[in-house]
Amino acid sequence: MTITALLFASYADAFGLASVELALEPGARVSDALARLREMPGGGVLPAAPKVAVNLAYARGDVVLAQGDELAVIPPVAGG
Amino acid sequence: MRTAIVSRAIDPAALVAEASAHARGAVVLFLGTVRDVNDGRAVEGMEYAAYGAMAEKELAAIAREAAERFPAADIIVEHRTGRLALGEVSVGIAVGHAHRGPAYDASRYVIEELKRRLPVWKREEYADGTREWVDPTRAREGAGR
Numbered sequence: 384m385t386i387t388a389l390l391f392a393s394y395a396d397a398f399g400l401a402s403v404e405l406a407l408e409p410g411a412r413v414s415d416a417l418a419r420l421r422e423m424p425g426g427g428v429l430p431a432a433p434k435v436a437v438n439l440a441y442a443r444g445d446v447v448l449a450q451g452d453e454l455a456v457i458p459p460v461a462g463g
Numbered sequence: 464m465r466t467a468i469v470s471r472a473i474d475p476a477a478l479v480a481e482a483s484a485h486a487r488g489a490v491v492l493f494l495g496t497v498r499d500v501n502d503g504r505a506v507e508g509m510e511y512a513a514y515g516a517m518a519e520k521e522l523a524a525i526a527r528e529a530a531e532r533f534p535a536a537d538i539i540v541e542h543r544t545g546r547l548a549l550g551e552v553s554v555g556i557a558v559g560h561a562h563r564g565p566a567y568d569a570s571r572y573v574i575e576e577l578k579r580r581l582p583v584w585k586r587e588e589y590a591d592g593t594r595e596w597v598d599p600t601r602a603r604e605g606a607g608r
Contacts, residue, residue: 391514392584393596436582439517455514455582461597462511462518462542462583463495463554463574 384409384450388420392458397428407448413437414444416454433457464530466522466540468513468583473541473552481539482557491566493574495554497547501597505590511544511553514582518542525576529558533569536560540573542583553585 388403395401398420405419413435420426434457435442441457448454465481475494483490497509526538537559547553556573560566578599588594 389514391582392512392586393598396596436514436517439520441580455517457514457582458584458596459598459600460578460580460582461585461599462513462581463578 384411384448386416386448386450386452386454388416389453389455391455394428394433394456394458398423398425400425405454411448412444413442413446413448413454416448417444417456420456429456434460464526464538466519466526466538467542468515468518468522469541469543470545471543473543473555475552475555475557478539478541478555478557482537482559485537485559487535487537487559487566488561489563489566490557490559491563491570493554493556493570494552495574497549497551497553499549501587504587506549506587507590508549508588509547509553510586510588510594511542511547512584512586513542513544515544517582521581522577525573525580528576529569529572532572533560533565536565536569538569538573540577542577542581544583 386405388405390398436455438453479492539557542554556570558566558570586594586596
C-alpha cells in the first residue's frame with residue numbers, strides 16, 4: 384500500500400521535502416512509516432517519538448495505516 | 464462561533480464587533496503580536512506556516528471545547544499565516560459572554576490549547592540575516608512566555 388507522509392517547518396527543511404509517498408506492507412503502523420522516514424537523507428532530524436497526525440487528527444505510533452492515508456509528522460508547534 | 468486560519472491582516476475591531484453581536488455584557492479581546500526580541504535575539508520579522516487543513520479543524524475543535532466549558536460564550540478566533548512584520552497581529556481571540564469571568568476563562572482556554580495543539584510553526588528572521596524555526600520545547604528558561 385502507499386501512504387503520503389507530510390513534513391513541515393524544520394523537518395521539511397532537513398529532508399528537503401514537503402511530502403513523500405511511502406510504499407509500506409499492508410498492516411504497517413505509524414511507527415513503521417517513521418522508521419522508513421528515518422532511513423532517508425535528513426531523517427536524523429526526527430526525534431524518538433515525534434507528534435504525528437493521520438488524516439488530520441493527532442494519532443499514536445501504534446495506529447495501523449491504510450492505503451491512501453495522509454501521515455503528517457508534526458514538529459514542535461509554535462502558534463499564537 | 465467562528466474560527467479561521469487567514470493569510471490577510473487580522474482586524475481586531477471586526478473580531479470585537481462579531482463577538483459583541485448578542486450584547487452579552489462582557490467582551491474580552493486577546494491579541495498575539497510579533498515580538499521584537501525572542502530568547503535574547505533581535506527579531507526583524509516572522510513567517511508563520513500551518514498545516515492548513517488540520518489547523519482549521521483543530522482551531523474549530525478548540526473553540527467548540529471552550530464553548531462547552533463556558534456555555535453561551537461567543538467565540539471568534541483568527542490565526543494568521545505568512546510573513547508578518549514586528550507588532551503585527553498573529554492571533555486574535557474575541558469572546559463575548561454575559562459575565563467577565565467566563566469571558567476571560569474561555570479566552571485563556573483557547574490561547575493555551577492553541578499553543579499546545581495547533582499545527583502552526585513560526586520562523587524568526589533576525590537582524591543578522593539568519594532565520595530559524597522556533598522550537599518552544601527548547602526555549603531557554605524565562606523565554607517564550
